[in-house]
Amino acid sequence: MSEQLAEKLKQHDEKALGQIIEKYSRFAATIIYNTAKGSLAKEDIEEVVADVFVTLWNNAEKVQEGKLKGYICSIAKTRTLNKLKGLNNKTVLNIDDYDPDDDFSIEFEAEKQDMHRELREIITELPHPDKDILIRHYYFDQTVAVISQEMKIKLETVKSKLRRTRKKIKAKLIERSYVL
Numbered sequence: 001m002s003e004q005l006a007e008k009l010k011q012h013d014e015k016a017l018g019q020i021i022e023k024y025s026r027f028a029a030t031i032i033y034n035t036a037k038g039s040l041a042k043e044d045i046e047e048v049v050a051d052v053f054v055t056l057w058n059n060a061e062k063v064q065e066g067k068l069k070g071y072i073c074s075i076a077k078t079r080t081l082n083k084l085k086g087l088n089n090k091t092v093l094n095i096d097d098y099d100p101d102d103d104f105s106i107e108f109e110a111e112k113q114d115m116h117r118e119l120r121e122i123i124t125e126l127p128h129p130d131k132d133i134l135i136r137h138y139y140f141d142q143t144v145a146v147i148s149q150e151m152k153i154k155l156e157t158v159k160s161k162l163r164r165t166r167k168k169i170k171a172k173l174i175e176r177s178y179v180l
Helices: 002-010 014-036 042-058 068-087 106-125 130-138 144-151 155-175
Strands: none
Touching: 002 014, 002 068, 014 042, 014 068, 042 068, 106 130, 106 155, 130 144, 130 155, 144 155
């Protein structure tokens, strides 16, 4: 199906682009988030996702047969890195944006970013298939039933692996002095 969509895209078929966006926008957003290591705001991620598909549309003739997903991945990484470069040293404080009732805390945000970094480290250290199940469920929003079917693992096994993996992650975060 992807090959057919890619061919229609090369002919500048807008319906094909719509189907590609529907099928791959979550994938592109995940690539962008992971490439940015959590340092982009939701709005920035959405903007980069849109840029990915505009770039795809403008360069449709470059998509090789069977390489659509890889091409989208490549564009997403490149656009994300460009966005990050553009954001560096461009933070401007505007007094009109100040809200004295806002409970924003730089310390809290820094701690949150540290926890996300630690969490990514812990997840990369997990054994397979525990890591795959966790990523599918929490990052790709797959249901337990879908994971069970696609990975050919019993439904109850998937549930128990998720439960055990969450406990392991929680214990490691506590061990690293995070209060949960």
